Amino acid sequence: MALSFELTQSVAILGGGPGGYEAALAAAQLGAEVTLVERAGVGGSAVITDVVPSKSLIATADAAVAISEAGDLGVQFYARGDRDRPLKPEVAINLAAVNKRLLTLARQQSDDMRTTLVDAGVRILTGHGRLEGDNAVVVSTEQGGTDFDRVEADTLVVSVGASPRILPSAVPDGERILTWTQLYDMKGMPEHLIVVGSGVTGAEFAGAYMNLGAQVTLVSSRERVLPGEDPDAATVLEKVFTRGGMTVLSRSRAESVSRVGDGVVVTLTDGRTVEGSHCLLAVGSVPNTAGIGLEEAGVQMDDSGRIRVNRVARTSVPNIYAAGDCTTFMPLASVASMQGRTAVFHALGDVVIPLDSRRITANIFTAPEIATVGWQEKDVADGRVGGVVHTLPLAANPRAKMMGVRNGFVKIIALAGSGTVIGGVIVAPRASELIYPVAMAVERRLTVDQVSRVFAVYPSLSGSITDAVRAMHHVERSDED
Template identity: 85%
Template structure:
C-alpha cells in the first residue's frame, strides 16, 4: 500500500544486503533522499556468497536425486553400447559448470537489485562505510582507504550482515579447509567432504553434497543433527542422511583441522581422527560490526558484537536502526528484509507493525526440507504455552505416494480450548512452499476449524494440512 505522504528526510544505509536493500526501497517509496553504501555488491553476502548460490547448488542436488530416483517411478535411462546392448548411464556432476552457473545467477540477481535501486532514485556508493557520530556516514571509496565521502542523514540504518566464524585450530585456507563462501571455487566434486557443524548451514551443505555424489561425514557436537529444531524433523533428516550413506558422528566435537597436503585430518576431542579430501567449517557466524563506529555513536551491543534492536529495528540511539544478521533478532534473509522496511516506516512516520518472533516462518533447505512457524512442540512440553499437537505422516498422502515420497510429515500445533493455530512443522519436498497456509493461519489467528473449511486440491500435498486440522476438530472449545 502506498503512503499518502512524501518525506523530506534523508536516509543513509550501510550495507546493501536484504535488510539494506528493502530499507532503501521503502525509504525511496516514501520520498526520502536515500544513499546506500555497499562494499561487495547490492544484495550483500546473502545474494553473492550465501543464500542465492547455496540454494542454487541445492537445486542442482535435488535434480540429481530426481534423476537417480526416477527408476522408482518406472522411468529408466539407457544408452546403447557398441554391441547394441543397453547400458545404464550414471549421473555425473560437472561441479565447475555448476559453480560457474550459480555464481553467475548470484551476480545477475545482484545486478537486478542494483537496477531496482537505481530506478527508485537511490544513490549507491561502493566502499567501506562507518558511522561518524549519530548523523553521518563516512565512506572509504579509494584503494587503501585514500578517498573519502561523507554522507549526512536524518536516519541511519546499519545492515552489515555477518561472516563465517573461524576457529583458531581450524583456520580456513580456501583450498582444503573451507568456509561456505569458499566452496564455489572447487572445480571437482570433493571425494570425501567432512562437514564440521550440524546446524542449518552444515546440514544443508551435507545434504547437498551427499546428493551430488560425494562421500560425506557430518560431525555434530550434539546428540542430533539440527540441535534446537523439532526433534521429529531432525530424526527424519538423520534417517535420510544415514540411508544415503552419510557418516553422522553425534556427540563429537572437532578440536583441530589440518591440511595434510592431499587431504584433511580432523582430530576430535576424544582423540579420534577423521580423514577426508576437504573440510567445510560450518560453526556459526560473527556480525560484521567491528570498527564501524557503533560504540562511539552510543549504540548498545552484545558481547558477541550483535546490535541490540527492538521490535521496530531501532537501536539504543533514536535515529539509528539496524537490520539483519548483525542484530540480536532472527538471522534470516526474510527477517532482514522485514526489519529494513519496518525500520524505515517507523523512522519516517508511516504505519508500522512491530515484528513478532512467533510469526516468523523459517526453512531448512535439506532434502527433504524442514519448514517451521510459530510455537513448537518443545514449547508445549516445557509449559510455555497450553497447546495440542497433531502429526500426520506424509506417506499417507495420495499425492506423496504418486510422487514416490517416503519421508516427512505435517505437524500442526493449536491452542488448547480455542483451537487457534499457533504453530506448525512440515518436513517434505518444497516444505518452504507448503508452510505458507499454516503461516497465514498463525498470522491471522485462525482456528483449526476455519482452516479445515478451506478447500485443498485433491490430490495435493497441501491436503495433508487439511487432514491434520480436520483431525483436530475434537479439540475442546468449551473455554473459547
Template identity: 80%
Template sequence: MVAMSSSFVNTQSVAVLGGGPGGYEAALAAAQLGAEVTLVERAGVGGAAVITDVVPSKSLIATADAAVAIAEASDLGVQLFAKDAAGKPLKPQVAINLAAVNKRLLSLARQQSDDMRLQLVEAGVRIISGHGRLEDRNAIVVSTGPGGTDFDRVEADTLVVAVGASPRELPTAEPDGDRILTWTQLYDMQALPEHLVVVGSGVTGAEFASAYMNLGAKVTLVSSRDRVLPGEDQDAAAVLEKVFKRGGMTVLSKSRAESVARTADGVVVTLADGRTVSGSHCLMAVGSIPNTAGIGLEEAGIQLADSGHIEVNRVARTSVPNIYAAGDCTTFVPLASVASMQGRTAVFHALGDIVIPLGRRRITANVFTAPEIATVGLQEQDLDAEGISGYVYKLPLAANPRAKMLGIKDGFIKIIGHRGSGTVLGGVIVAPRASELIYPIAIAVERRLTVDQVSRVFAVYPSLSGSITDATRAMHLVTRDADVVS
C-alpha cells in the same frame, strides 16, 4: 517498476550502511516514501546473502535436487539406458560437472545483485561503493578510493546499519580456501570433493552436507550435539538424520572437532576424544560473527551484545533514537526474510508510516535440506516450557495420495493447536518444497485462525497441501472438547 506513491511529502534523509536484504529493503522503502536515500555497500547490492550465501547455496541445492530426481526416476518407472557397441544396455551414471555448476550459480547471484541495484537506481537511491563507518550519529564516512585514499561523507537524519555477518573461523581450523573452507569459499571448487567432512550440524552444515551427498560426494558430518539440527523440531531432525544415513552419510554425534589440518592430499579432523577423520576437504560450518567491529558503532553510543551483535527492539531501533539496524548483525533472528522485514519496519517507523512490530512467533523459517524442514510459530517443545495448554497432531506424508504418486516416502505435517479454542499456534512440515507448503499454516498463525477454520478451506485433490486439511480436520474433536486427552 511501478513506483509506490506516498500520501505525504517526506523531506527526511536516510543513509543505509550495507546493501544486503535488510539494507536493500530499507533503502527501497525509504525511497518509495519520498525520502532522500543513500546506500553504502562494499561488495555489491544484495550483500553476502545474494553474492556468496543464500542465492548460490540454494542454487547448488536445486542442482542436487535435480540429481536426486534423475537417480530416483526408475522408482516411478522411468528408466535411463544406453547401448554398448554390441547393442547391450548399459546403466548410465549421473555425472556432476561442479565447475559448470559453480559458474552458473555465481552468475545467477551476480544477476540477482544487478537486478536489485537497478531497482534501487530506478527508485532514486544514490549508491556509493566502498567501506563505510559511522562518524557520528548522523553521518557515515565512506572509503571509496584504492587503498582507502578517497573519502565520501554522507549525512542523514536517519541511519540504518545492515552490515551482516561473516563465517566464524577457529584458530585451530583456519580456512585456506583450498582444502579447509568456509561456506563462502565452496564455489571455487572445480571438481566434486572425494570426501567432504562437514564440521557443524546446524542449518548451514546440514544443508551443505545434504547437497553434496546428493551430488555424489562421500560426506561425514561432525556434530558436537546428540543429533543433527539441535535447534529444530526433534521429529523433523530424526527424519533428516535417517535420510542422511540411508544415503550413505556418516553422522558423528557428540563429536566435537578440536582442530583441522592439511595433509599432503587432503585434511585430517581431530576430535576432542582423540579420534581422527580424514577427508579430501573440510567445510567449517560453526556459526557466524557480526560485521560490527571497527565501524564506529560503540563510539556513536550504540549498545552491542557481548557477541558483538547490535541490540535492537521490535521496530529495529537501536539504543540511539535515529539509528536502526537490520539483519544478521542484530540480536534478532538471522534470516534473510527477517532482515528484509526489519529493514522495512525500521524505515516505516523512522518516517512515520504504519508499523507492525516484529514478533518471533510470526516468523517462518526453512532448512533447505532434502527433504526440507519448514516451521512457523510455537513448536512442540515450547508448550511445556511456556505452560501452554496445546495439542499436537502429526500426519505422516506417506499417507498422502499425491505423495504416493510422487514417490515421497519421508516427511510429515505437524500442527500445534491451542486446546479448547483450537487456535493454530504453530506448525512443522517435513517434505520436498516444505518452504512452499508452510505458507497456509503461516497465514493461520498470523491471523489467529482455528483448526476448524483451516479445515474448511478447500484443498486440491490430490495435493500435498491436502495433508494440512486432513490434519486440521483430525483436530476437530479437541476444539469441541477441551478435556480430550491427546
C-alpha cells in the same frame, strides 16, 4: 503513495544485503532522499556468496536425486552399447559448471536489485562505510583509503551482515579447508567432504554434497543434527542422511583441522581423527560490526558484537536502526528484509507492525525440507503454552505416494480451548512453499476448523494440512492430542 513531509527526510544505509536493500527501497517509496553504501554489491553476501548460490547448489542436488530415483517411478535411462546392448548410464556432476552457473545467477540477481534501486532514485556508493556520530556515514573507496565521501542523514540504518566464524585451530586456506563462501571455487567434486557443524548451514551443505555424489562425514557436537529444530524433523533428516551413505558422528566435537598433503585431518576432542579430501567449517557466524563506529555513536551491542534492537529494529540511539544478521534478532534473510522495511516505516512515520518472533516462518533447505512457524511442540511440553499437537505422516497422502515421497510429516500446534493455530512443522519436498497456509493461519489467528473449511486440491501435498486440521476438530474439548 508517498508520505508528504515539510522537509525531505534523508536516510543513509550501511550495507546492501536484504535488510539494507528493502530499507532503501521502502525509504525511496516514501519520498525520502536515500543513500546506500555497499562494498561487495547490492544484495550483499546473502545474494552473492550465501543464500542465492547455496540454494542454487541445493536445487542442482535435488535434480540429481530426482534422476537417480526415477527408477522407483518406472522411468529408466539407458544408452545403446556394443551389439545394441542396453547400458545404464551414470549421473555425472560437472561441479565447475555448476559453480559457474550459480555464481552467475547470484551476480545477475545482484545486478537486478541494483537496477531496481537506481530506478527508484536511490544513490548507491560503493566502498567501505562507517558511522560518524549519529547523523553521518563516511565512505572510503577502499578499506584504509584516503578518499572519503561523507553522507549526512536524519536516519541511519545499519545492515552489515555477518561472516563465517573462524576457529584458531581450523584456519581456512581456501583450497582444502573452506568456509561456505569458499566452496564455489572448487573445480571438481570433493572425494570425501568432512562437514564440521550440524546446524542449518552444515546440514544443508552436507545433504547437498551427499546428493551430488560425494562421500560426506558430518561432525556434530550434539546428540543429533539440527539441535535447535523440531526433534521429529531432525530424526527424519538424520535417517535420510544415514540411508544415503553419510557418516554422522554425534557427540563429537572438532578440536582442530589441519592440511595434510592433498587432504585434511580433523582431530576430535576425544583423540579420534577423521581424514578426508576437504573440510567445510560450518560453526556459526560473527557480525561485521567491528570498527564501523557503532560504539562511538552510542549503539549498544551484546557480548558477541550483535546490535541490540527492539521489535521495530531501533537501536539504543533513537535515529539509528539495524537489520539482519548483525542484530540480535533471528538471522534469516526474510527477517532482515522485514526489519529493513519496518525500520524505515517507523523512522518516517508510516504504519508499523512490530515484529513478532512467534510469527516468523523459517525453512531448512535439506532434502526433505524442514519448515517451521510459530510455537513448537517443545513449548507445549515445557508448559510455555497450553497447546494440542497433531502429527500426520506424509506417506499417507495420495499425492506423496504418486511422487514416491516416503519421508516427512505435517505437524499442527493449536491452542487448547479455542483451537487457534499457533504453530506448525512441515517436513516434505518444497516445505518452504507448503508452510505458507500454516503461517497465514498463525498470522490471522485462524482456528483449526476455519482452516479445515478451505478447499485443498485433490490430490495434493497441501491436502495433508487440511487432513491434519480436520483431525483436530473440536480440539477445545480435549487437552490431549
